[in-house]
Amino acid sequence: METFDYDLQSVQETRNLARQAKQAQAELAQFSNEQIDKILRSMVRAAEENALSLAQLAVEETGFGKVEDKTFKNRFASLELYEFIKSMPTIGVVREDKVNKVVEIAEPVGLLMGIVPSTNPTSTAIYKSLIAIKARNGIVFSPHPSAVKCTLQAAQLMHDAAVAAGAPAHIIGCISKPSMNATNELMKCDEVEMIIATGGSAMVKAAYSAGKPALGVGPGNVPAYIERTADVAKAVQRIIASKTFDNGTICASEQSVICDECIRAQVVEEFRRQGGYFMTPGETEQVSKKLFLKGHAMNAKMVGRAAQVIAEQSGISVPPGTKVLLGEQQGVGEGYPLSYEKLTTVLAFYSVKDWQEACDLSIRLLKNGGVGHSISLHTETPEIAMKFSAKPVFRILVNTSSSQGGVGASTGLAPAFTLGCGTWGGSATSDNVTPLHLINIKRVAYGLKDFTETPHPVSAACAAQAAASSADLSEDQLQSLVEEVLSLLKKRGDC
Template sequence: MLATEYQHLDTPCFEENVDRSYAILVDALAKKEQAEFEQGLAQITSRIKSDTIEQASTLIADTADTFVDAMVESAVRAQKEIQDWPETRIDKLLQALAERVNEHAEELARAAVRETQLGNVADKTAKNRFASLDVYRSLVGQIGQGRLSLDKRRKVTTLASPVGVVFGLVPATNPTSTFIFKVLICLKGRNAIILSPSQRASGVSNGLGELIQQVLREHGAPPQLVQWVQSKNSRTTAIAFMEHPKISFILATGGPAMVKAAYRSGTPAIGVGAGNAPVLICADANLKHTAASVVMSKSFDNGIVCCSEHNLVAVQSCVQAFKEALEKQGAAVLSEEERVAFLNVVVDPARNRLKPQVNGQLASELARQAGICRVYPIKLIVVPSEKVSEKNPMAVEKLAPILSLFTVADEQVGMRVCQELLAIDGLGHTAIIHTYNSTLIEAFTVRMPVSRILVNAPGTQGGIGMTSGLIPSLTLGCGTFGGTSTTDNVTYSHLLNIKRVAYYTPPGTLTLVGRMRSFLKRKLLPFHG
């Protein structure tokens, strides 16, 4: 196909370039001037290469534009077909999608681990079930279209309307759970979605996408409601989608570069930020519960969930007992000798950060590579640290079952250390405190520049709404703290345009009503009780 299209370009074709260049060469030979011959030969090579590269580049760009346009146009048509579906029909479709993914949860998890080499099957299966069934339960019965509320006194009615076509980035760390999550929240608002999976997970993404389109067909919905880039995706292609005039919104869950590209695109977007949650363990903490929460959370899917714990900050009076509690739960708290050996294995000296191949690997395997052994299976590696600095690879986000441990004199010093850690990495994301002192909880909440403050809860499960009252979500905003547009756990309501119908009220009417009610309340109060 490329060769055929190549022949129809308006610019001179390859053969014409050769003919023209050959004439130059013959002329030079006729004059028997060696220098001119060599110069002519150089011109031939340069012109052929230049013209061929230019034509190929143009063809590739044109093909990419056509590909992007076609997907977006089909998504626009599909969205219009369902924008007036009643709530019951949408909810039945969402239920069918959630149940189908749940049926294949383990199969998808195995495929994701095999392809990406990140995380583990058991926890990815749990994430798939959460992102399908639990997210569905949070959506069913909610209003995603039409009238939301009526304020009779103010004469204001609010109505929900779709945003249109959403473009969503899907990270390699959660290739299937984030995929189905974004599909469900988009369809609840009668939106279409085009997903851009990570190149590391193109195979499992294709399988999940086909599964979803099969369900759409079974329920009379156009399959083009959910599309995804099926070939090896490039950053250029993703940016072309982001900047397309008919893409209405971007859900950017991915690396910092792509999140920034989403905000630069000119299209409305919600992005996420890096995690690096500090955990303050106060003197009154239930250490058994705290240790169990930390190990369960940070070992979950081999530590790749962004809202998991990254830095333990323990008050000195309880730190020894806390270390013992961690070890009883399966963590390996390293000695100084082990710490040095471990860092030599997992840290890239050129970048002073964890080696990429460490991400999402089993703690037991990482420990084995460093010659670290315990009499129990190692679920988590805890690395004692002292310096709160960008130069400390243990003070930044760690997408692995690895935690730093800082010891502080008291809770006030601990809060300062937590702030300093967030300033290095993780602003706006999550912070955790283990205490039963309401004064400490309030002070911690005020001081932490984050969107989620978890109290006595595991970071991973609490942050995504699995073991907390937060909205179930796999896209966690970081607010202006972290350079994003919301502090929320993102859900379907972020993908709605809210219309407000306001009726005329004479100037001062509402204020007068309020004054009259206040006046009557004051006058009648003495006659009651």
């Protein structure tokens, strides 16, 4: 009976949140640029002031990642994001083409549903709240069951800061009693116009099956290729900095390291010098068994854990100061568990003859769960980077840490925690999602050509055909053709 009551309460709460947010969004849709910017600045201040406490709550509740890195993500999802989006045209006339006489006017999408993962709960809630409000949308969050408290706290802070700056009450909501029934109710309810899904593949697939527009992401099984002309020390430093950032919980983090055979010894030595531990085949098998359940499904207890913790849990001994674990793999797919996505501090390791072989291996790894997402390159040869631009991904990250590069922290990409994988990865967009993905565009188009005196295209074509053929026709044939054309025009109403 308790479970039954909980489900009923959960679904009813969801309905109430959606109705209230929908009404609030109708008010917000009338706000000006100045009003929206005032609200955003208030939300950013609240996120900045609470970045540390939200990070602590997230780590305490989920056990994933590191407080200092989650604090950075909360700040990045607020201040850095605001600096990027504050001048974006999302209200009123956003473009005027004076040559073609077309005026483009932005309108909000309406009420959004935000699906929040357990790996980046508070930063994702902050990020989605800000991009939703910037586009004059409301949003209701469905948190991951293992990150309810911290997601709810982040959403409440964003709501209260928005309302304090003039936003209508209930413009941001969050389910406090999460259940599968509640999530399904929110996905399919009439009030929700679009879903922004960040989470596991099953949840994203469900979002796309809800019968309404959705922006989702896919897994990011990112290969990192160290090419022979790379600065090896810097490449290794960037990879370790990325893989240890929040203990590998960002989907853009590297999953496999590929290096040219001619620099293999140098790469291995550099990893060892900087805190990488190369596991024996036996140790790799022990760690793999601990990392995955039922094939290659990630063990939640190993997500976002430090290398020392994973080693200890797997029954292997590693040197003090070990930052990442590396296991050599001889292939991709079944039988090679480290070739799959690992949102933690473990990397697969491969060596290849040259960049062509690296290309082929990268494609196999991407097709093993990561198509459309990202690839990481370390090279001093620009031509190599351009050759890899033909690979089936939408982010080719060169000479940077993949985690920070993919989300736009160390690159010029848009700051985002929803990274589209395009149609290759089953996503509706290949972009880092911004407020521009959350608006509708209406167009006022003025006439450029006058068709009032122009013959009907079919009539003109028939007349031209008759004229072209008349020289070769007899008088009777010509008369018959004219009658046929007139009959056709009468049927069409042209004469």
